[in-house]
Amino acid sequence: MVDLDPVTLSRMLTGLTLIVHIVFASIGVGVPLMIALAEWRGIRKNDPHYTLLARRWARGFVISVAVGVVTGTSIGLQLSLLWPTFMRVAGQAIALPLFMETFAFFVEAIFLGIYLYTWERFKKPMIHLLLLIPVVLGSSASAFFITSLNAFMNAPQGFTLKNGVFAEFKPLVAMFNPATPTKVSHVLASSYTASAGLLAGIAAYSLLRGRKEAYFKKALKLTVISTFVFAVSTAIIGDFSGKFLAKYQPEKLAAGEWHFETTDRAPLIYGGVMDESGSIKYAIKIPYALSILAGNSPNTEVIGLNEFPVDERPSLKIHYLFDTMVTIGGLLVLIPLIYMFRHRLSRKGNKRGYPKWLLVCLVLLGPLAMAATELGWLYAEFGRQPWIVRGYMKVAHAATTQDTVGYMIILFLALYIVLCLSCVKVLAKLFRNKDVVEEMRELGIHAKGGMKP
Amino acid sequence: MSYEVVGITILWTFLFGYLIVASVDFGAGFFSYYTAVVTRHENKVHNIIQRYLTPVWEVTNVFLIFFVVGLVGFFPDTAYFYGTALLVPGSLAIVLLALRGAYYAYNTYGSSKENDKIYMTIYGATGLLLPAALSTILALSEGGIITETNGKVRLDWIQFFSNPYTWSVVILALVSVLYISAMFLSYYAKRAEDQHSFELLRRYALFWSGPTILACVFVFFQINRQNPEHFENMLNMSWMFIASLICFLIAVYFVWKKVNLGWAFVLVMLQFAFAWYGYGRSHLPYILYNQISIYESFTNETMAIALIIAFIAGLFILIPSLILLLRLFLFDSKYVRGHSPKKG
Ligand code: HDD
Ligand code: HEM
Ligand code: HEM
Numbered sequence: 001m002v003d004l005d006p007v008t009l010s011r012m013l014t015g016l017t018l019i020v021h022i023v024f025a026s027i028g029v030g031v032p033l034m035i036a037l038a039e040w041r042g043i044r045k046n047d048p049h050y051t052l053l054a055r056r057w058a059r060g061f062v063i064s065v066a067v068g069v070v071t072g073t074s075i076g077l078q079l080s081l082l083w084p085t086f087m088r089v090a091g092q093a094i095a096l097p098l099f100m101e102t103f104a105f106f107v108e109a110i111f112l113g114i115y116l117y118t119w120e121r122f123k124k125p126m127i128h129l130l131l132l133i134p135v136v137l138g139s140s141a142s143a144f145f146i147t148s149l150n151a152f153m154n155a156p157q158g159f160t161l162k163n164g165v166f167a168e169f170k171p172l173v174a175m176f177n178p179a180t181p182t183k184v185s186h187v188l189a190s191s192y193t194a195s196a197g198l199l200a201g202i203a204a205y206s207l208l209r210g211r212k213e214a215y216f217k218k219a220l221k222l223t224v225i226s227t228f229v230f231a232v233s234t235a236i237i238g239d240f241s242g243k244f245l246a247k248y249q250p251e252k253l254a255a256g257e258w259h260f261e262t263t264d265r266a267p268l269i270y271g272g273v274m275d276e277s278g279s280i281k282y283a284i285k286i287p288y289a290l291s292i293l294a295g296n297s298p299n300t301e302v303i304g305l306n307e308f309p310v311d312e313r314p315s316l317k318i319h320y321l322f323d324t325m326v327t328i329g330g331l332l333v334l335i336p337l338i339y340m341f342r343h344r345l346s347r348k349g350n351k352r353g354y355p356k357w358l359l360v361c362l363v364l365l366g367p368l369a370m371a372a373t374e375l376g377w378l379y380a381e382f383g384r385q386p387w388i389v390r391g392y393m394k395v396a397h398a399a400t401t402q403d404t405v406g407y408m409i410i411l412f413l414a415l416y417i418v419l420c421l422s423c424v425k426v427l428a429k430l431f432r433n434k435d436v437v438e439e440m441r442e443l444g445i446h447a448k449g450g451m452k453p
Numbered sequence: 454m455s456y457e458v459v460g461i462t463i464l465w466t467f468l469f470g471y472l473i474v475a476s477v478d479f480g481a482g483f484f485s486y487y488t489a490v491v492t493r494h495e496n497k498v499h500n501i502i503q504r505y506l507t508p509v510w511e512v513t514n515v516f517l518i519f520f521v522v523g524l525v526g527f528f529p530d531t532a533y534f535y536g537t538a539l540l541v542p543g544s545l546a547i548v549l550l551a552l553r554g555a556y557y558a559y560n561t562y563g564s565s566k567e568n569d570k571i572y573m574t575i576y577g578a579t580g581l582l583l584p585a586a587l588s589t590i591l592a593l594s595e596g597g598i599i600t601e602t603n604g605k606v607r608l609d610w611i612q613f614f615s616n617p618y619t620w621s622v623v624i625l626a627l628v629s630v631l632y633i634s635a636m637f638l639s640y641y642a643k644r645a646e647d648q649h650s651f652e653l654l655r656r657y658a659l660f661w662s663g664p665t666i667l668a669c670v671f672v673f674f675q676i677n678r679q680n681p682e683h684f685e686n687m688l689n690m691s692w693m694f695i696a697s698l699i700c701f702l703i704a705v706y707f708v709w710k711k712v713n714l715g716w717a718f719v720l721v722m723l724q725f726a727f728a729w730y731g732y733g734r735s736h737l738p739y740i741l742y743n744q745i746s747i748y749e750s751f752t753n754e755t756m757a758i759a760l761i762i763a764f765i766a767g768l769f770i771l772i773p774s775l776i777l778l779l780r781l782f783l784f785d786s787k788y789v790r791g792h793s794p795k796k797g
Contacts, residue, residue: 059562066558069511070551076518080525080536081543084606087525087532092752095526096759102519103767109511110774114781134774171759401605402540415548419555426559 007396009405010082013412015381017075019374020416024068026373029143029188030195031061032112032136038222039129049215050222052440055119057199060427062116067423069109074412082405086388086398089166093159094152096171101145108138140188147187151179154380155248156389182237182244183380189234190376193332194369196226200336201366208359215436220362221343227365228336235329239293246294249390250303252383255314256322257290258283259304266290266302270323274316314385321379328372335361456757457747460527461740463764464520465733471516472729473633473722478513479580480634482553484657486577490570498650501642503561512778514554524740526760530750534741537606538599539590546586553579581627588626592619595680596742618672618679625668629725632661636704636721640714655708662705666698669728680742686735693731700724 004012035054042050080087111134122128152158158174159166200223206216245253254260258269258280268290272283288298295302305313342358388395454462481502488498525532536543552575560572593599598613599606613619635658642651673694677684687694704720707713738746751757 062562063558065511066555066562069514070554073514073518073550073554074547077521077543077547080521080532081540082536084533084536087536088529091525091529091532092756095522095529095752095756096763098522099526099760100763100767102515102522103763103771105515105518106512106767106771107774109515110778113511114778118781167753169753169755171756400537400540402537404541408540408544411544411548415551419551422555422559430562 004406006401006403006405007399009409010399011395013405013409014075014078014082015378016409016412016416017071017078018377018381020420021068021071021075022373022377023370024064024071025143026191026194026370027061027064027198028068029139029191030193031057031064031199032132032139033192034195034199034223034226035061036129036132036136037226039125039132041222043125043129047218048440049218051125052215052436053219053222056431056436056439058116060430062112063423063427063430065112067419070419071416082400083388083398084400086393089393090152090389092166093156093169093171093174094149097145097148097175101142104138104141104145106138107134108142111135111138143187143191144184147184148175148177148180150380151183152177153387153389154183154252154384155179156392161392178248179244182241186234186237186241186376189230189237190369190373193227193230193234194366194373196223196230197332197369198366199223200227201363204359204362204365207354208356208363211436213437215440220339224336224339224362224365227332227369228340231329231332231336231369235333238326238329242293243295246300246302249383251305251308251313252318252380253294254303254305254308255316255383256318256379258316258319259290259302260306262301262304262307264291264299264301266294266300268293269319312386314383318379318382321375321382325372325375325379328368328375332365332369332372335365456754456761457751458737459761460523460751460757461733461737461747463761464523464527465730467516467520467523469726469729471513471520472725474513474516476584476630476633477637478634479584480630480632481638482576482580483631484634484638484654486573486580488653490573490577498638498642498653501645501647501650502638511554512775514550517550523760527752527757528740528745528747528750529752530745531740534599534601534606534745535590535593538593538608542586542589542608546583549579549583549586553583580630584626584630585623588622589613589619592616592622594736594739594741595676595683596739596744597679599741599744601744616679618675621668621672621675625665625672628661628664628668632658632665633721633725635661636708637718639708640718643714655711658708659705662701662708666701683735683742687731690731690735693727693734697724697727697731700727 035057038050038057039054042048042052042054111131115128115131115135118128118131152174155177156174157177158170158172160168200220203216203219203223207220242253245256257266258272258274259266260278265288267288268286269280270284270286272280274280290302291298291300294300339354339358339362342354346354384390386394386396388398485499485502525536556572556575560576593608593613595618598609598616600609601607635654639651639654639658642654673687676687700720700723704717704724707717707720738748740747740750752760
């Protein structure tokens with residue numbers, strides 16, 4: 001591994017750090033919103049179960065934030081350490097969102113610190129809830145800023161290139177490039193989905209282990225319905241992302257869809273394998289679907305991969321990444337839908353509780369949504385290859401020239417393994433040591449709901 | 454002031470902010486470890502430290518990120534030179550920061566009531582290793598160690614480790630961290646009305662004041678050996694270093710007499726501010742001697758203006774938030790004394 005070239009190694013290390021970071025970043029973006037939702041319901045319905053839910057989520061949330069912060073620090077510094085040439089040149093156009101992101105972090109960090117330590121400090125519970133607004137805004141804003149930087153790498157604008165010299169920079173134009181709207185909204189929606197799904201999975205897991213308290217059922221209902229809403233919006237925005245790609249980054253869409261000839265009425269190829277001669281087997285072909293994804297009408301012409309020089313085509317493997325993401329997207333809508341249907345039934349007198357298979361599916365919501373997030377990013381990033389700034393700078397020209405990157409990969413791999421394992425251990429211990437029922441008793445909450453008289 | 458100078462001043466100010474908050478944090482790690490694990494004093498000092506650190510630790514980290522991101526934003530060439538040269542030391546520093554941050558949160562927010570030995574050791578050790586590692590970048594900035602030949606940037610490790618200047622900076626960083634931290638914590642212990650911890654921390658503060666000033670003088674003259682041009686500039690602003698010394702003397706006097714502890718800490722900040730800005734100002738126009746000058750390596754003007762506007766807008770959000778944080782946790786005597794309800 002150590003004798004690969006610095007470019008490949010830098011790509012591996014960047015990918016490694018981001019794959020770890022995105023798990024915690026998605027939680028960092030989405031969970032504050034869920035906490036706010038629970039606390040708000042608790043105040044509005046005067047139901048202490050929801051308040052306790054918010055409180056317990058918040059307690060676990062800080063632990064994951066800590067790992068989010070340290071892995072974020074890691075990628076923040078690695079951008080300069082591994083891609084010095086990229087930062088030197090692109091920094092001229094794109095330093096602004098990175099810089100503003102740190103302010104968003106500041107706000108988030110400050111108000112999260114305050115929020116955690118002021119549960120009983122204000123007479124009106126609403127004031128405490130208000131403290132969460134800057135946390136939600138701060139983390140979503142940081143996702144916006146960083147994603148606009150990534151969007152710039154896919155659809156660069158806001159500068160000119162004359163005789164190899166970049167000039168006439170326009171930072172706002174660079175930030176609000178054509179990729180920004182779909183990318184940012186898809187990233188935000190997918191973070192909300194992943195967080196809601198994760199929390200739904202935790203609630204379902206407790207029910208699966210035989211807990212019967214109303215607390216868990218309320219938690220499940222809140223989180224599963226949220227997952228449904230967010231997953232539907234993620235899928236709709238995903239459709240817009242496809243339209244963005246068709247227009248601005250057709251090679252990524254074409255590679256993802258194994259679409260070689262430019263045509264209208266393009267079919268969508270789902271799954272399948274390709275042999276050496278390039279013919280596709282075992283795939284499901286959905287007529288016109290690719291044209292519809294690209295432009296809402298079967299008559300849309302979709303640019304094929306053959307229009308691009310061979311050395312500027314991304315890997316064809318990203319097809320599987322895209323297909324799996326979309327499949328999961330479907331499941332994330334379907335599973336909550338089944339739950340909601342069952343829930344309806346059980347309200348109409350059928351009081352049997354939830355069947356085991358459904359709970360197992362609900363537990364899977366979390367891992368599935370996280371997997372979709374990772375796959376989506378891998379698709380987006382591998383699909384940009386060989387470019388680091390599409391059309392302007394290739395990855396091969398942007399990396400560090402140091403030949404010690406290989407050792408750093410080993411170092412960081414060890415670090416992330418330690419961090420993630422210890423994080424899981426700490427979280428598990430946190431919730432085991434303080435059982436919900438015990439805590440409800442401490443706080444004087446009835447297990448069935450409502451305060452003790 | 455030119456945009457270049459505005460830019461570097463903003464960054465230098467944030468690095469100063471990091472210097473103060475992080476020193477308190479780093480030193481606190483060491484003292485926690487020392488009092489609880491080595492001398493087996495009861496956990497009181499540790500509790501004081503925890504109460505102060507818990508709400509602010511994440512904020513500390515952002516100061517550093519802000520500096521790095523801002524430096525690359527305003528002066529993109531720094532990414533190229535420092536970024537390439539610092540791959541290994543930078544990565545090691547990230548690992549230390551990561552372990553420190555994560556284990557701090559695990560221990561504080563996780564449910565273990567007893568303070569874990571592993572955690573205390575990681576926290577104590579990184580409290581000394583990090584300032585040592587980070588401070589060496591200042592030593593590098595004096596030039597001669599990072600070289601560029603045939604478009605390849607390299608760090609001359611032998612030159613780096615055999616240079617007395619490097620070591621003088623490391624020593625200064627270590628003793629200053631302990632000094633700043635002890636000065637702050639004795640003020641905080643006094644506010645918490647914890648007489649016992651106060652006495653102990655005051656002794657630490659006084660103990661580390663001597664080495665601090667000796668290390669300062671030592672570094673001052675090492676700069677002359679390393680980079681006479683820089684030294685010459687420093688002499689031209691000698692009033693700043695003299696002001697620093699005066700602040701130091703009054704601060705130590707206050708702590709000695711156990712009066713005006715709040716002011717004593719303000720004076721400590723002023724002491725370091727004078728020295729910090731004096732050092733920084735005399736370092737200009739170079740960020741890396743003879744290779745990166747703020748004038749030649751500046752970003753384009755549009756970006757500079759955008760960054761400065763973003764910075765000013767950011768301050769309007771940041772300053773009220775910071776004041777709120779300080780009022781709720783640092784200046785709220787009920788919280789400081791530990792009467793407020795515990796974390797959620
Ligand atoms: C919960 C996660 C999740 C789910 C269920 C989906 N996606 Fe996604 N997708 C992401 C999470 C994600 C992401 C992680 O947020 C990505 C990576 C980069 C980006 O912009 O968003 C992404 C990228 C991404 C891209 C590439 C955008 C680009 O490179 O600019 C497209 C075309 C889609 N998605 C389309 C879809 C469609 C049609 C879905 C239908 C169900 C879908 N995604 C579900
Ligand atoms: C957090 C989710 C992300 C994940 C999981 C991710 C994943 C990856 C992966 C796997 C690579 C290696 C690509 C390859 O070798 O083919 C990569 C490269 C890279 N990514 Fe991302 N990425 C993410 C977000 C971002 C964002 C937001 C930015 C911009 C700030 C970014 C900047 C880069 C850079 C500079 C490279 C190196 C150049 C390249 O290989 O194209 N990434 N990323
Ligand atoms: C190259 C890409 C990235 C860089 C350079 C980066 C940088 C950082 C840094 C420096 C931090 C720590 C901030 C602190 O000290 O408080 C952080 C945390 C965070 N990042 Fe990233 N990040 C990247 C990718 C992403 C992506 C793709 C998202 C969102 C989808 C994201 C969202 C967050 C959030 C919300 C946090 C706060 C931690 C939390 O609340 O869990 N980041 N990131």
